[in-house]
Amino acid sequence: MSTTDRAARLALAHLVEPGSRELGLLTRRVGAPEALLMAVHGGGVSEPLAGAVRARLDAAGLGTSTGSADAWAERVAHTLAAAMTERAGELGARIVTAADDEWPLALDDLTRISQEGADVLRRDTDPPLCLWLRGPVRLEETMERSVSVVGARAVTGYGQFVASEFAFGLAERGWTVVSGGALGVDVTAHRGALAAGGVTCAVLACGIDQVYPVSNSAVFERIAEEGLLLTEWPPGTRPHKTRFLTRNRVIAAATRGTVMVEAGSRSGARNTLGYARRLQRSTMVVPGPVTSAMSVGCHVELRTPGTVLVTRVEEIVEEIGHVGELAEPIHGAERPEDALDATQSRVLDAVAPRAVRSAEEIAAIAGVAGRDARRSLPVLEQHGFIVRTNGGYRLASRSGP
Amino acid sequence: MSTTDRAARLALAHLVEPGSRELGLLTRRVGAPEALLMAVHGGGVSEPLAGAVRARLDAAGLGTSTGSADAWAERVAHTLAAAMTERAGELGARIVTAADDEWPLALDDLTRISQEGADVLRRDTDPPLCLWLRGPVRLEETMERSVSVVGARAVTGYGQFVASEFAFGLAERGWTVVSGGALGVDVTAHRGALAAGGVTCAVLACGIDQVYPVSNSAVFERIAEEGLLLTEWPPGTRPHKTRFLTRNRVIAAATRGTVMVEAGSRSGARNTLGYARRLQRSTMVVPGPVTSAMSVGCHVELRTPGTVLVTRVEEIVEEIGHVGELAEPIHGAERPEDALDATQSRVLDAVAPRAVRSAEEIAAIAGVAGRDARRSLPVLEQHGFIVRTNGGYRLASRSGP
Numbered sequence: 001m002s003t004t005d006r007a008a009r010l011a012l013a014h015l016v017e018p019g020s021r022e023l024g025l026l027t028r029r030v031g032a033p034e035a036l037l038m039a040v041h042g043g044g045v046s047e048p049l050a051g052a053v054r055a056r057l058d059a060a061g062l063g064t065s066t067g068s069a070d071a072w073a074e075r076v077a078h079t080l081a082a083a084m085t086e087r088a089g090e091l092g093a094r095i096v097t098a099a100d101d102e103w104p105l106a107l108d109d110l111t112r113i114s115q116e117g118a119d120v121l122r123r124d125t126d127p128p129l130c131l132w133l134r135g136p137v138r139l140e141e142t143m144e145r146s147v148s149v150v151g152a153r154a155v156t157g158y159g160q161f162v163a164s165e166f167a168f169g170l171a172e173r174g175w176t177v178v179s180g181g182a183l184g185v186d187v188t189a190h191r192g193a194l195a196a197g198g199v200t201c202a203v204l205a206c207g208i209d210q211v212y213p214v215s216n217s218a219v220f221e222r223i224a225e226e227g228l229l230l231t232e233w234p235p236g237t238r239p240h241k242t243r244f245l246t247r248n249r250v251i252a253a254a255t256r257g258t259v260m261v262e263a264g265s266r267s268g269a270r271n272t273l274g275y276a277r278r279l280q281r282s283t284m285v286v287p288g289p290v291t292s293a294m295s296v297g298c299h300v301e302l303r304t305p306g307t308v309l310v311t312r313v314e315e316i317v318e319e320i321g322h323v324g325e326l327a328e329p330i331h332g333a334e335r336p337e338d339a340l341d342a343t344q345s346r347v348l349d350a351v352a353p354r355a356v357r358s359a360e361e362i363a364a365i366a367g368v369a370g371r372d373a374r375r376s377l378p379v380l381e382q383h384g385f386i387v388r389t390n391g392g393y394r395l396a397s398r399s400g401p
Numbered sequence: 402m403s404t405t406d407r408a409a410r411l412a413l414a415h416l417v418e419p420g421s422r423e424l425g426l427l428t429r430r431v432g433a434p435e436a437l438l439m440a441v442h443g444g445g446v447s448e449p450l451a452g453a454v455r456a457r458l459d460a461a462g463l464g465t466s467t468g469s470a471d472a473w474a475e476r477v478a479h480t481l482a483a484a485m486t487e488r489a490g491e492l493g494a495r496i497v498t499a500a501d502d503e504w505p506l507a508l509d510d511l512t513r514i515s516q517e518g519a520d521v522l523r524r525d526t527d528p529p530l531c532l533w534l535r536g537p538v539r540l541e542e543t544m545e546r547s548v549s550v551v552g553a554r555a556v557t558g559y560g561q562f563v564a565s566e567f568a569f570g571l572a573e574r575g576w577t578v579v580s581g582g583a584l585g586v587d588v589t590a591h592r593g594a595l596a597a598g599g600v601t602c603a604v605l606a607c608g609i610d611q612v613y614p615v616s617n618s619a620v621f622e623r624i625a626e627e628g629l630l631l632t633e634w635p636p637g638t639r640p641h642k643t644r645f646l647t648r649n650r651v652i653a654a655a656t657r658g659t660v661m662v663e664a665g666s667r668s669g670a671r672n673t674l675g676y677a678r679r680l681q682r683s684t685m686v687v688p689g690p691v692t693s694a695m696s697v698g699c700h701v702e703l704r705t706p707g708t709v710l711v712t713r714v715e716e717i718v719e720e721i722g723h724v725g726e727l728a729e730p731i732h733g734a735e736r737p738e739d740a741l742d743a744t745q746s747r748v749l750d751a752v753a754p755r756a757v758r759s760a761e762e763i764a765a766i767a768g769v770a771g772r773d774a775r776r777s778l779p780v781l782e783q784h785g786f787i788v789r790t791n792g793g794y795r796l797a798s799r800s801g802p
Contacts, residue, residue: 017747017768048744051770059765158690238766240750242743266733287688287700289559290712296731299688302703302710309710311691311700330697332667342643343449346418349641364460365639367418369452 003074007081008032009097013129014080015039015056018232019246021114022049024126028111032129037073087235088132092224093208096139097130104143110253113278125249125275128232132208135201135228137176142199142228146176147320148251148276150269151185151261156294159185159262162286164192166259169313171198176227178203178255180247185261185269187216194222203254204231205247206239248272256320257282259310263297270297277306282319284310336383343368347376348385356392404475408482409433410498414530415481416440416457419633420647422515423450425527429512433530438474488636489533493625494609497540498531505544511654514679526650526676529633533609536602536629538577543600543629547577548721549652549677551670552586552662557695560586560663563687565593567660570714572599577628579604579656581648586662586670588617595623604655605632606648607640649673657721658683660711664698671698678707683720685711737784744769748777749786757793 009032016023022045027035040057042050057063062079065072088095096102110127133139149167151159167177167189177193179186181202193200202223204210208231211217223229232250233243245268252258252275260283263269276283285302287309288295301307310316314327340348350366350373351357357365363373377393380386386393410433417424423446428436441458443451458464463480466473489496497503511528534540550568552560568578568590578594580587582603594601603624605611609632612618624630633651634644646669653659653676661684664670677684686703688710689696702708711717715728741749751767751774752758758766764774778794781787787794 048770048773051772052764052768055761055764055771055774056768058761058771158692162691240747242747242750264733265731286691287696287703287710288691289689290563290687291559295688296712299710299712300731302688303716309688309700309703311697315704330666330701332665346641346643349643360456360459363453363456367453367457369449370456370459371452372449373456 003033003036003077005032005099006097007077008036009129010084010095011077011080012036012039013232014060014084014234015053015076016049016129017052017124017246018128019114019124019126019249020049021124021126022046023129024111024114024124027129033073033077036077037069040073040076041069084234087209091134091209091235093132093134093235095130095132098127102133102139103131104140104254106143106255107250107253109279110249113249113275116278124246127253128250130232132231132233132235133228134208134224136226137199137201137228139201139228139230142176142201143178143254145174146178146201146255147316148178148255148258148272149185149189149261150179150251150258150272152263152267152269152294152297153182153184153186154264154294155184155188155262156292158288158292159294160188163188163261164195166261166286166313166316167192167200168196168198170316171196171200173313173317174198175317176201176255178251180205180244180251180272181212181216181220181223181229182244183213183215187219189261190219190223190227194219194226199227201228201230201254203247203251204229204239205233205243207231207233207235207237209235210238212239244268245271249275252276252281253279255281257284257316259284259286259316260298260301261286262288262292262294263301264294265296265300267297270301273301273307277304282308284308284316284319286310336385339383340380343372344376344379347373348380351380351386351393351395353395356390356394358392362393404434404437404478406433406500407498408478409437410530411485411496412478412481413437413440414633415461415485415635416454416477417450417530418453418525418647419529420515420525420527420650421450422525422527423447424530425512425515425525428530434474434478437478438470441474441477442470485635488610492535492610492636494533494535494636496531496533499528503534503540504532505541505655507544507656508651508654510680511650514676517679525647528654529651531633533632533634533636534629535609535625537627538600538602538629540602540629540631543577543602544579544655546575547579547602547656548717549579549656549659549673550586550590550662551580551652551659551673553664553668553670553695553698554583554585554587555665555695556585556589556663557693559689559693560695561589564589564662565596567662567687567714567717568593568601569597569599571717572597572601574714574718575599576718577602577656579652581606581645581652581673582613582617582621582624582630583645584614584617588620590662591620591624591628595620595627600628602629602631602655604648604652605630605640606634606644608632608634608636608638610636611639613640645669646672650676653677653682654680656682658685658717660685660687660717661699661702662687663689663693663695664702665694666697666701668698671702674702674708678705683709685709685717685720687711737786740784741781744773745777745780748774749781752781752787752794752796754796757791757795759793763794
């Protein structure tokens, strides 16, 4: 029996926290089975990585070699992969790796930013080794036209309204709404998409068997029925703050762009937007009152060049949709005066509401030639702006002040 | 007696609506006295300009030549200039032209955009011929450090709050707050600056003797006492819609930048901002809720490249102040966890609130090496995040969920 690529990836996903740049580089260089062998033996890998693998092997009762190095690694791969596959089956979930058709290639863009180095990013950002999925939708297909809608947990009524409207409108137009399953903006966005009968995907920072937060359990069930629950952590993993931050890179990478609805100055949503920016995805932000603490993070981001302010679903689609999916410009109500030329406007401005003025007086007040006034006045009369009376003109009552 | 430059400018300001590109070009080419001569005679000027001058000459009873062409023009200049100077005296006002020390040179930038042509701008945008001023402040000095605060008349409570806060804060920092004296954002900005004991300047679209709107008369009186009332229209001129739009170019040109607080999609404030953009002044816009009709114009402008989103006075000053007048970055409250490194954070995340876990368990959960966990745990204990108990660790109560 030799270790398959898939089994090695599943085992590594169990043994190493997601995003590890060292493991990602190693796997791309020597392949997953060889990387697993090295990680299990602690040869050719860093001390922290070897130690981390060792701690998980010990916890899984696989910490002792019995026989050759290869045999040990094979046993680890086999045991962990079998356990995960079985557990996935029990949970109605499937496991997808980069070798599967369902893998969204967009995630591989994370390799690029991972190579920029941990110094810049302050954490490991390699692509996931594998993904656990629950839901009837094919991941790679649904992500082709997807947008993430993220924001603070401590959402205001305003943020709830916007998140809900945007998610509903995006789903209605066939866009997959991706978010993180948290309270606040996340769950509001998921609900908005569901309400439109659309597809929504919750990217979790814990095992697919975990329900966090518990109050969102009903939404998670509906997402699993109509959309996708997705995570890179094996079943049993609990969410943690650092995991939320690691998870955010997947939300940013899997989608065409990220919309931030409300965020305080330290919101984790800013972290997602930061990944989107590094990945050269569209970074879209909803403004709010400058008096709202929950829009402070939004405004800081909007002051960063390249961030696009969005106020309507159409503007989001214009930003990330196909060429030609342009938002209609916002028009104020058309006014009859809009049809007037500059001279006619000036002449109209010089006609008084009550006092009757001669064409000559009107010309002098408007600062136009008498001839221009005498040409404009009948046009203005014909359009109902002014009335002719006692040899002069005054405003028609509907144009009165 | 020959016509002085000043008298010719005053007469032309009476005879021709402000901003005339044709008159501006002519005056710069042949000088104001010669331009007046041509305008009065209608020789070498366009028919609309000649006709407009004729209409005003007739209205002023100066429409008939009595003697030589030069004598006629001299009589016009003398009569109108004398009347204006006398009227200015009666009103406690002074008249400033480009030849005076008090003239703000920034206004001459309008020549540049005027030359881009009327097609683009849809109206004449030449610099004013002269300015009527009321107030104890020297115009050119106060405009050196000035910013316009503009917006809709139909201001909301939010817009009032922001306009007032910004104007107060700007005035407090020694900035002159310039606006248009209208209801809504304008008057709120003037009041805010006055409340700070600062200088504010109202640029009117009517004669300096007109009080429009009447409800702002008390504010205008205070501005005349402590700041500046300013207009390019001669006394007696009533405000009109087209005059507001013409006036806006002066607000934009005289100041270092324009801040738009609230504006519907068709607000005249957008016109001012447009002039600021063409004049390469800073264009700053305050965001608001995307649900507010009174922020629609703001958001359209913010989607235009080069527009700066501002949320605080400091950000305005950073934009238009001297090099080094930088806004403090917005920091969220510092948290004790901020001092932790990545490994320590992961270890802390793996410590449970109640269940006591061993260092090895914590390492496996965190996905770090046992040695790294054993190094981090005492640090976390020392900082009060966790407590050691029964041979393991749990969260200290203050870090509990």
